[in-house]
Amino acid sequence: MLAARAVRIDPDDPLSGLEVGEAPDPDVPDGWVLVELRAAALNHHDLWSLQGVGLREEQLPMVLGCDGAGVDPDGNEVVVHAVVGDPEAGGGDETLDPRRSLLSERHPGTLAERVAVPRRNLVPKPATLSWEEAACLPTAWLTAYRMLFTRAELRPGDTVLVQGAGGGVATALITLARAAGLRVWATSRSEEKQARAVELGAHAAFASGERLPERVDAVMETVGRATWAHSVRSLRPGGRIVVSGATTGDDPSADLTQVFFLQREVVGSTMGTRDELQRLIRFCDAAGVRPLIDSVVPLRDARDGFARMAVGELFGKVVFSV
Numbered sequence: 661m662l663a664a665r666a667v668r669i670d671p672d673d674p675l676s677g678l679e680v681g682e683a684p685d686p687d688v689p690d691g692w693v694l695v696e697l698r699a700a701a702l703n704h705h706d707l708w709s710l711q712g713v714g715l716r717e718e719q720l721p722m723v724l725g726c727d728g729a730g731v732d733p734d735g736n737e738v739v740v741h742a743v744v745g746d747p748e749a750g751g752g753d754e755t756l757d758p759r760r761s762l763l764s765e766r767h768p769g770t771l772a773e774r775v776a777v778p779r780r781n782l783v784p785k786p787a788t789l790s791w792e793e794a795a796c797l798p799t800a801w802l803t804a805y806r807m808l809f810t811r812a813e814l815r816p817g818d819t820v821l822v823q824g825a826g827g828g829v830a831t832a833l834i835t836l837a838r839a840a841g842l843r844v845w846a847t848s849r850s851e852e853k854q855a856r857a858v859e860l861g862a863h864a865a866f867a868s869g870e871r872l873p874e875r876v877d878a879v880m881e882t883v884g885r886a887t888w889a890h891s892v893r894s895l896r897p898g899g900r901i902v903v904s905g906a907t908t909g910d911d912p913s914a915d916l917t918q919v920f921f922l923q924r925e926v927v928g929s930t931m932g933t934r935d936e937l938q939r940l941i942r943f944c945d946a947a948g949v950r951p952l953i954d955s956v957v958p959l960r961d962a963r964d965g966f967a968r969m970a971v972g973e974l975f976g977k978v979v980f981s982v
């Protein structure tokens with residue numbers, strides 16, 4: 661089958677370890693099923709894998725990709741849940757299973773014609789979502805859903821700050837937060853992306869690091885070192901920063917005085933459960949919300965999509981048609 665694989669790890673030049681070509685079909689263990697993919701989407705996770713974050717040399721070659729939608733062996737249209745874990749081992753939440761992994765970490769991923777997943781990881785795709793839209797949901801969009809509604813526990817009328825407007829997670833955060841009745845503020849390094857954030861649904865957009873008109877109830881943080889100090893300062897006393905990524909580095913000053921003196925909370929978040937993915941899909945269906953797609957590229961040209969992400973040009977998701 662055609663697949664995009666990591667064949668080498670290079671922290672400084674991740675694209676040099678990417679190979680798009682023929683690969684063997686994945687094994688299908690008992691209780692797993694083979695899905696014929698129609699579309700797959702790119703995440704920063706795939707670039708991290710090529711840089712050796714979460715993927716070791718001895719696991720190579722590895723098919724990349726967490727996001728996908730396709731057809732199961734019974735002919736059903738499905739979205740693939742990317743978290744491989746046991747809910748019981750995580751106290752009812754597979755993301756808390758100490759042995760959980762994401763597709764492409766231990767098991768071959770979705771940037772391919774076929775992927776094998778546990779049967780419980782299949783979620784029905786509604787006919788209202790296109791293949792490309794459905795493929796965007798399992799990682800960045802699911803992460804955004806859990807950040808806003810499970811981890812930050814935001815309610816309509818609250819104000820949320822989204823750092824780094826252009827990213828896959830960030831565009832999902834803006835869209836979902838707006839649809840849920842929140843007041844949405846976003847930051848970006850580029851004026852053009854600030855304008856696009858407002859078009860997408862943000863009530864206002866600011867330059868990265870700019871002082872806000874008032875402090876916010878919660879901050880959604882995926883950028884890391886470049887925006888952390890601003891995230892802490894922008895949060896109201898008792899407010900919550902939910903962090904699910906650190907694209908620019910994971911070691912900023914912790915600003916502990918700012919955290920304890922104003923009783924702010926810092927909460928981690930990763931992916932989401934199958935149940936949350938189902939609710940996200942229902943939310944999109946019911947509210948008419950659709951993932952913002954930056955570009956659709958044939959899987960054979962996957963390298964072009966990776967290159968756009970590596971230089972930070974994106975606004976929304978890169979999707980590969982299979």
Ligand SMILES: NC(=O)c1ccc[n+]([C@@H]2O[C@H](COP(=O)([O-])OP(=O)(O)OC[C@H]3O[C@@H](n4cnc5c(N)ncnc54)[C@H](OP(=O)(O)O)[C@@H]3O)[C@@H](O)[C@H]2O)c1
Pocket residue numbers: 702703704705708799800803823824825826827828829830847848849850853868882883886887904905906907908929930931969972974
């Ligand atoms: N924990 C999880 O389950 C989970 C799930 C999904 C993603 N993540 C993580 O979340 C992060 C974002 O993922 P993604 O797929 O959305 O990646 P992406 O599409 O590549 O987004 C990158 C983001 O970083 C911002 N950015 C990059 N360099 C910056 C800088 N120097 N200063 C300020 N902002 C900067 C960009 O904002 P502008 O260009 O608008 O400034 C953009 O929002 C990644 O680190 C990823 O690993 C984690």
